[in-house]
Amino acid sequence: MRVTKSVREYETVRGANAAIGAGVDCVLYRGDCFDLLSGLPDASVDLVITSPPYCLGMEYERATTVQDFILAHEKILPEVIRVTKPGGSICWQVGNHISKQAVYPLDYAVFALLEGRKEVSLRNRIIWSFAHGLHGTSRFSGRYETLLWYTKGDQYFFDLDAVRVPQKYPGKRHYKGPTKGEFSGNPLGKNPGDVWDIPNVKGNHVEKVGHPCQFPVALVQRAVRAFCPQGGVVLDPFMGSGSAGVAALVEQRRFLGAEYHKKYFGLAADRLKKTAVGKAIFRPLERPILTPNPRSQVAIVPPHFRVAAE
Numbered sequence: 001m002r003v004t005k006s007v008r009e010y011e012t013v014r015g016a017n018a019a020i021g022a023g024v025d026c027v028l029y030r031g032d033c034f035d036l037l038s039g040l041p042d043a044s045v046d047l048v049i050t051s052p053p054y055c056l057g058m059e060y061e062r063a064t065t066v067q068d069f070i071l072a073h074e075k076i077l078p079e080v081i082r083v084t085k086p087g088g089s090i091c092w093q094v095g096n097h098i099s100k101q102a103v104y105p106l107d108y109a110v111f112a113l114l115e116g117r118k119e120v121s122l123r124n125r126i127i128w129s130f131a132h133g134l135h136g137t138s139r140f141s142g143r144y145e146t147l148l149w150y151t152k153g154d155q156y157f158f159d160l161d162a163v164r165v166p167q168k169y170p171g172k173r174h175y176k177g178p179t180k181g182e183f184s185g186n187p188l189g190k191n192p193g194d195v196w197d198i199p200n201v202k203g204n205h206v207e208k209v210g211h212p213c214q215f216p217v218a219l220v221q222r223a224v225r226a227f228c229p230q231g232g233v234v235l236d237p238f239m240g241s242g243s244a245g246v247a248a249l250v251e252q253r254r255f256l257g258a259e260y261h262k263k264y265f266g267l268a269a270d271r272l273k274k275t276a277v278g279k280a281i282f283r284p285l286e287r288p289i290l291t292p293n294p295r296s297q298v299a300i301v302p303p304h305f306r307v308a309a310e
């Protein structure tokens, strides 16, 4: 297996397209993803996975309303469908748009825009849950976002065995009937389900490189293993710090990413060059998540509280 991979940076759409066509492992386009997409040939990508701007007025976005989000998506989604291969997948990861503490789930908007498109079908609405984030005071703290998994066509690539997780009771056997005594579960592990509990990249997470909304590499890794064949092309049109690229290269797929913000493009390029020589830093998908002991104290109770409770 070749360890060192080729990473190339481009500021022209033509250069980026030629490189991906020539089999370069990782092609990074610095510029607007709309330009990159419009230059890509039809049916050239196996998996599109991305987290677009939520139009919350972050450092990297000018748009601030749900209407802005919808307008941008009316433009980009048809292009994304066009460049996806038949049998390929589109994973669109979004959270909520929040305005005056009112929540608008952005996947509703994406679903509404794609509902009438016959080329794609929604296969799962995956809940990505995580433990950390802002603490709400006027509503419950938001602890999940969604990943809409669409396929282009009904004959699609899906490698479930590549993403199975350990059974809860691996030795369990059928206790009656013709299969009595045989293992009742799949020996390769169970289907991970549509709720993915994967730590988000906050605070001291090992993957933090300075982008405010990084994908955990593990989230993309599971999608890449399940939805993209070995050697296939993964596209992230809003790649930010390049987390999808790290996952793609680590999993022996090729990557094409766009980012228009100079600082984030630099972060992505640095990370991917390290990944290309086998020096990616990421939290493995298989690493267990720390769960607090339910019998442990929630906090150190102040003495006056203890007196009141006793």
Ligand SMILES: C[S@@+](CC[C@H](N)C(=O)[O-])C[C@H]1O[C@@H](n2cnc3c(N)ncnc32)[C@H](O)[C@@H]1O
Residues within 6 Å of the ligand: 031, 032, 033, 034, 050, 051, 052, 053, 054, 060, 061, 211, 213, 214, 215, 216, 237, 238, 239, 240, 241, 242, 243, 244, 258, 259, 260, 261, 264
């Ligand atoms: C939600 S962030 C994605 C973060 C990414 N998933 C990661 O792991 O770092 C969206 C990114 O898209 C970039 N962006 C927004 N509009 C863009 C456009 N039209 N073309 C290229 N990049 C864009 C922003 O600068 C931002 O870094």
